[in-house]
Amino acid sequence: MKPAIVTTRRQRSTPPAPVSSFPYHPGSLLSVLDLTVDGVSQLLIRATELENEDPIGRDHILAKRRIALLFYESSTRTRTSFELACKALGADTTLVSSLSSSIEKGESVKDTGLTLRALGAEAIILRHNSSGAAWLLEESTRLPVINAGDGMHEHPTQALLDLRTILTHLRPGLVGVAPDTLAGVTVMITGDILHSRVARSNMQLLPRVGARVLLCGPKELLPEQAARSGPGIEIERDFDAALAQSQAVMMLRIQAERLAGLQLDLDEYKANYQLTGQRLAAHAPAAVVLHPGPIIRGMEITAGVADGVQSAILEQVTNGLAIRMAVMERALTAENGGRA
Amino acid sequence: MTTLAICGGRLVDPAAGVDAAKDILLKDGRVAEIAGPGKLKNMEGAEVLDATGLVVAPGLIDIHVHLREPGQAYKETIATGTAAAAAGGFTSVAAMPNTTPVNDSPEITRWMQAPERGASVRVFPIAAATRGSKGETINDYAALKSAGAVAVTDDGRPILKDGMMRETLAAAARVGLTVIQHAEDTRMTQGASMNLGPVSFKLGLRGMPPEAESSMVERDIRLVAELRESHPHLHVAHTSTAAALAAVRQARRNGLRVTCEVAPHHFLLTEEHVGLYNTHAKMNPPLRSAADRDSMIEGILDGVVDAIATDHAPHAMHEKEIEFELAPNGITGLETALGLCLRWLHSEWKIPLGRVLSLLSAQPAALLGLKGRGTLAVGSFGDVVVFDRTAEWIYRATESKSKAKNTPFDGWEMLGKVRWTVSEGRVVHASA
Numbered sequence: 001m002k003p004a005i006v007t008t009r010r011q012r013s014t015p016p017a018p019v020s021s022f023p024y025h026p027g028s029l030l031s032v033l034d035l036t037v038d039g040v041s042q043l044l045i046r047a048t049e050l051e052n053e054d055p056i057g058r059d060h061i062l063a064k065r066r067i068a069l070l071f072y073e074s075s076t077r078t079r080t081s082f083e084l085a086c087k088a089l090g091a092d093t094t095l096v097s098s099l100s101s102s103i104e105k106g107e108s109v110k111d112t113g114l115t116l117r118a119l120g121a122e123a124i125i126l127r128h129n130s131s132g133a134a135w136l137l138e139e140s141t142r143l144p145v146i147n148a149g150d151g152m153h154e155h156p157t158q159a160l161l162d163l164r165t166i167l168t169h170l171r172p173g174l175v176g177v178a179p180d181t182l183a184g185v186t187v188m189i190t191g192d193i194l195h196s197r198v199a200r201s202n203m204q205l206l207p208r209v210g211a212r213v214l215l216c217g218p219k220e221l222l223p224e225q226a227a228r229s230g231p232g233i234e235i236e237r238d239f240d241a242a243l244a245q246s247q248a249v250m251m252l253r254i255q256a257e258r259l260a261g262l263q264l265d266l267d268e269y270k271a272n273y274q275l276t277g278q279r280l281a282a283h284a285p286a287a288v289v290l291h292p293g294p295i296i297r298g299m300e301i302t303a304g305v306a307d308g309v310q311s312a313i314l315e316q317v318t319n320g321l322a323i324r325m326a327v328m329e330r331a332l333t334a335e336n337g338g339r340a
Numbered sequence: 341m342t343t344l345a346i347c348g349g350r351l352v353d354p355a356a357g358v359d360a361a362k363d364i365l366l367k368d369g370r371v372a373e374i375a376g377p378g379k380l381k382n383m384e385g386a387e388v389l390d391a392t393g394l395v396v397a398p399g400l401i402d403i404h405v406h407l408r409e410p411g412q413a414y415k416e417t418i419a420t421g422t423a424a425a426a427a428g429g430f431t432s433v434a435a436m437p438n439t440t441p442v443n444d445s446p447e448i449t450r451w452m453q454a455p456e457r458g459a460s461v462r463v464f465p466i467a468a469a470t471r472g473s474k475g476e477t478i479n480d481y482a483a484l485k486s487a488g489a490v491a492v493t494d495d496g497r498p499i500l501k502d503g504m505m506r507e508t509l510a511a512a513a514r515v516g517l518t519v520i521q522h523a524e525d526t527r528m529t530q531g532a533s534m535n536l537g538p539v540s541f542k543l544g545l546r547g548m549p550p551e552a553e554s555s556m557v558e559r560d561i562r563l564v565a566e567l568r569e570s571h572p573h574l575h576v577a578h579t580s581t582a583a584a585l586a587a588v589r590q591a592r593r594n595g596l597r598v599t600c601e602v603a604p605h606h607f608l609l610t611e612e613h614v615g616l617y618n619t620h621a622k623m624n625p626p627l628r629s630a631a632d633r634d635s636m637i638e639g640i641l642d643g644v645v646d647a648i649a650t651d652h653a654p655h656a657m658h659e660k661e662i663e664f665e666l667a668p669n670g671i672t673g674l675e676t677a678l679g680l681c682l683r684w685l686h687s688e689w690k691i692p693l694g695r696v697l698s699l700l701s702a703q704p705a706a707l708l709g710l711k712g713r714g715t716l717a718v719g720s721f722g723d724v725v726v727f728d729r730t731a732e733w734i735y736r737a738t739e740s741k742s743k744a745k746n747t748p749f750d751g752w753e754m755l756g757k758v759r760w761t762v763s764e765g766r767v768v769h770a771s772a
């Protein structure tokens with residue numbers, strides 16, 4: 001064995017890294033990192049309480065409060081779920097989407113946000129195709145901004161609803177969380193990690209409640225630096241080996257819209273990474289299967305697995321409604337919002 | 341023309357090997373006399389600047405600025421850009437050709453230097469290497485040189501094709517012009533907006549690998565070696581990676597004429613300064629890893645870096661207040677360079693004052709062959725900066741003389757305040 005080469009370099013003082021002033025508003029949820037573990041726990045507890053509350057009573061919590069949904073990308077689950085969550089609490093919502101608004105005429109994120117604020121919006125839920133757009137909108141408007149997905153970056157409410165789903169299956173009866181709640185649990189995330197905001201939010205959130213995150217996928221979609229982007233994150237390229245270690249299995253869609261010229265052999269991908277009934281039975285017969293949707297049946301997951309007994313895909317969707325009620329209540333009422 | 345005497349100061353002129361208490365007399369735009377304190381002979385009728393307690397040095401020279409004229413006056417004009425230069429102690433700036441239209445002709449080169457532009461300090465145009473900077477047809481370097489161009493480059497757009505770069509180096513060598521390369525293999529940086537690494541992954545941004553820079557520098561050096569007989573001069577703009585700097589160091593050991601510059605943001609900041617999508621930390625080449633940043637400091641200390649250049653790149657406010665991936669590259673730099681260099685290179689990292697000033701004047705002048713600049717020897721141009729080397733102050737972008745305010749250094753502590761800037765014998769900037 002070669003001896004390690006140690007280079008001693010004179011320690012030099014250099015300008016410090018900048019201190020973030022985000023989020024400007026305590027009700028904002030831009031990143032899962034905006035929340036302390038206790039803040040996450042409070043949201044989960046409130047989600048359960050709100051879900052169980054009488055719809056007529058719940059209706060007064062945000063009665064007539066104005067919430068704008070600003071969507072630069074298409075969405076089924078997230079948009080509908082946020083809209084229903086707002087309405088369940090009595091809020092008025094309005095939807096602005098890039099294709100039927102002045103965004104088409106070249107209006108900037110800043111001006112669109114300021115216009116919505118001038119119209120009385122008290123919070124904005126933003127879905128945008130560019131990473132970091134939620135930060136830009138919050139800085140421009142100083143309103144509570146809820147990040148409903150920014151480019152390849154984050155999708156914090158998705159991670160929270162995924163956590164709720166995992167808890168239901170692996171820690172039944174437990175509502176809140178602590179730093180060791182998922183100790184001993186491995187959650188694997190498979191597929192297009194590089195382009196996935198769902199993966200990034202889960203990678204940052206799950207280790208903070210004790211889980212180990214195991215990433216799986218080919219190099220083109222899962223670069224080595226992913227493992228260095230936070231604690232508790234590891235890479236296992238062998239799909240079957242990763243399955244064998246996991247209690248929760250999260251599959252991701254290949255994001256054709258973000259591949260940017262990347263050539264991928266889809267048949268080879270399927271052969272190596274498709275979640276089939278056979279594989280699941282052989283390596284992870286008790287694991288809970290998650291997918292943030294939209295699912296492409298026959299691509300990353302077979303129809304049999306998607307509809308099978310281990311699948312929690314539709315539970316995730318239902319959990320989204322509860323989580324988003326709690327997030328919107330926090331946005332418009334919380335004093336410090338469980339900020340990190 | 342008026343006569344100007346700068347008296348009572350400490351003259352630091354590294355090119356002339358002077359660091360002593362001297363008075364200096366400027367006449368007809370040139371240095372007419374240098375003498376011990378109170379000993380100037382031809383002071384009659386001279387306006388006197390009292391430089392007691394101040395450093396008197398050759399005016400600073402920035403060989404990499406974007407003045408945006410012609411064509412993008414909403415970002416900056418030659419008048420406002422050079423006003424910012426004067427405020428920062430610069431008396432010469434070399435202006436990049438990525439204007440609208442691209443400066444690829446003697447006409448535009450002359451237009452940029454015309455008195456009507458209202459420049460406060462001397463502007464040296466750098467012309468486009470190829471027609472429209474499209475990398476296809478070589479420009480007429482002899483004509484550009486006689487119109488005043490001091491180098492050629494397709495800055496912002498690297499010359500990718502080997503054959504075209506070889507031809508450029510050879511043609512420039514024939515007329516004695518430097519070729520400046522923005523080293524970036526754009527095939528590796530499609531859609532990328534910051535350095536490739538754990539930070540770009542975490543932020544969900546596509547990254548530019550360091551190899552995109554270093555592989556281009558290595559390719560260019562191979563071409564310079566092939567053309568060794570014709571003595572081409574390759575200058576690597578805004579070097580940002582350890583590997584590129586290592587390639588330059590090796591090329592020099594091999595006796596090739598390869599020089600490089602480093603920008604203050606590349607020896608001070610890292611990819612961490614992108615923070616949460618701060619577009620004022622977006623530039624090309626991007627802020628790199630801490631290891632790369634440390635290599636820039638090493639390179640300045642060990643001498644492989646030939647010049648500090650700011651890559652002053654003004655943009656209008658609204659252009660930077662957009663999505664990070666869509667925002668244009670670049671930051672301003674003319675007013676912060678001296679304050680940062682003194683605060684960090686000199687005060688923190690202990691580089692002697694004369695060496696710091698040399699990197700900002702004598703060496704860039706020599707690099708581009710700017711005769712009579714970068715020194716205050718008798719007969720040189722009367723380009724002078726007078727500054728208080730001990731003054732600590734805070735930079736405020738809102739007070740900038742530039743049209744643009746896009747800087748990551750807003751609110752930063754600076755060391756050394758410019759008191760007067762004198763361009764060819766005229767005071768072009770004065771502050772209390």
